[in-house]
Structures are given as C-alpha cells and as structure tokens.
Amino acid sequence: RKEVEQDPGPFNVPEGATVAFNCTYSNSASQSFFWYRQDCRKEPKLLMSVYSSGNEDGRFTAQLNRASQYISLLIRDSKLSDSATYLCVVNMRTGRRALTFGSGTRLQVQP
Amino acid sequence: EAGVTQFPSHSVIEKGQTVTLRCDPISGHDNLYWYRRVMGKEIKFLLHFVKESKQDESGMPNNRFLAERTGGTYSTLKVQPAELEDSGVYFCASSASLAGVFEQYFGPGTRLTVT
Numbered sequence: 001r002k003e004v005e006q007d008p009g010p011f012n013v014p015e016g017a018t019v020a021f022n023c024t025y026s027n028s029a030s031q032s033f034f035w036y037r038q039d040c041r042k043e044p045k046l047l048m049s050v051y052s053s054g055n056e057d058g059r060f061t062a063q064l065n066r067a068s069q070y071i072s073l074l075i076r077d078s079k080l081s082d083s084a085t086y087l088c089v090v091n092m093r094t095g096r097r098a099l100t101f102g103s104g105t106r107l108q109v110q111p
Numbered sequence: 112e113a114g115v116t117q118f119p120s121h122s123v124i125e126k127g128q129t130v131t132l133r134c135d136p137i138s139g140h141d142n143l144y145w146y147r148r149v150m151g152k153e154i155k156f157l158l159h160f161v162k163e164s165k166q167d168e169s170g171m172p173n174n175r176f177l178a179e180r181t182g183g184t185y186s187t188l189k190v191q192p193a194e195l196e197d198s199g200v201y202f203c204a205s206s207a208s209l210a211g212v213f214e215q216y217f218g219p220g221t222r223l224t225v226t
Contacts, residue, residue, distance in 0.1 A: 032213045043202060043217040044154070091213055096167050097142060098156040099215060
C-alpha cells in the first residue's frame with residue numbers, strides 16, 4: 001500500500017464545473033498536509049497548505065479529516081487554466097521535514 | 112524575489128560517467144532539500160540540509176550519490192558513477208526556518224538521462 005494514495009484520474013470536466021479530489025495517507029502521526037499543482041514537465045508549485053479546521057483560497061477549498069486520514073481539495077468554477085496534475089503531499093515523519101508525495105490526480109478542464 | 116534555481120536543466124551522460132547538479136535556494140532559506148522522480152513513479156525525498164549540515168539523508172539510494180552544501184548556500188548533488196536507473200528528474204526545494212512553517216518551494220528540476 002502506498003503511503004499517500006490518490007485517484008490518478010483523469011478527471012475531465014467542463015468549464016465552470018465543481019470538482020473534488022480526495023487523498024488518503026497511511027501514517028496517523030502525519031504532521032503537515034499540502035496540495036501542490038504540477039503542470040506538464042514543470043516543477044510542483046504549492047497550491048495551499050491544509051489545516052485541521054479546513055481552509056479556503058478563492059475558488060479552492062481544502063479539508064483535512066484526521067480520523068479517517070484523508071485530505072480533500074475542492075475546485076469551484078473550474079477554469080481552463082486549472083488543467084494540471086494535483087499532488088497530495090504529506091509530511092509524515094515526526095521531527096523531520098521530508099515530504100511524501102502522492103502520484104497525482106490529473107484534471108482536464110474542457111471548454 | 113528569485114525562486115529556487117537549478118543547473119543544468121538537462122543532462123545526458125553515459126553509464127559510468129559523473130554528473131554534478133547544482134541548486135540555489137531562495138535567499139535566506141536555511142532548509143534545502145533534494146527530491147527525484149524516476150519514470151512512472153511519484154516524487155521521492157532524497158535528503159535535507161539545514162544550512163551546511165545534513166539533517167536527514169534517509170532517502171539517498173546508495174553511496175554513488177553525494178550531496179554537499181558548503182557554506183550553507185547553494186548545494187550540489189553528484190552522481191558517480193551514474194547508472195541507467197538514475198535517470199529521472201531531480202528537484203531541489205527550499206523552505207524557511209520559522210517555527211511551524213513547513214512549506215517547501217521547488218526549483219524547475221534537472222532532467223537527467225543516463226544512456
């Protein structure tokens with residue numbers, strides 16, 4: 001079993017749609033949680049950190065459920081420019097800063 | 112503010128040769144990390160520097176890989192001798208040292224091809 005699991009997709013949605021991605025992680029002692037966005041052949045770019053209380057940044061909302069060990073990302077009013085791979089990333093090791101990456105969920109927003 | 116930079120962007124070498132990758136972190140970031148993605152796999156952690164000290168090298172695959180950060184500024188990752196399975200994209204990241212701040216910012220990567 002992978003330490004961070006994501007549905008690889010692709011998710012094909014029309015512009016303006018709402019889409020949600022989930023991610024599960026294996027280590028209940030995990031410390032920090034993030035969503036990164038990666039465009040084809042580019043570096044991962046930090047989209048948002050995920051806090052226990054949930055957080056929102058414009059059209060993006062992230063939630064953390066520690067009891068069930070999953071993280072979600074909701075994108076509202078999808079834009080063509082949202083097309084990318086979304087990486088679920090977890091800091092799993094207490095006292096260390098190494099990040100553990102999921103394999104990513106691909107989103108394709110269509111006109 | 113300049114982001115994380117890496118050099119070279121691409122490198123093609125033959126099996127058995129040596130390659131050195133360079134990373135310049137965001138100015139003022141004490142934490143520097145190396146990660147890599149090999150074909151078809153997720154990005155994996157290699158090691159973590161705090162200033163010039165290796166804080167965590169649990170992800171280094173074997174002793175053919177040597178990372179340094181003399182002076183606590185830029186870092187180099189040397190692969191010697193390179194093997195075919197070392198092909199992939201090597202990312203560098205950096206983060207600030209503030210308590211409770213764990214966000215890491217990634218460079219554009221070096222695409223290494225070993226033939």
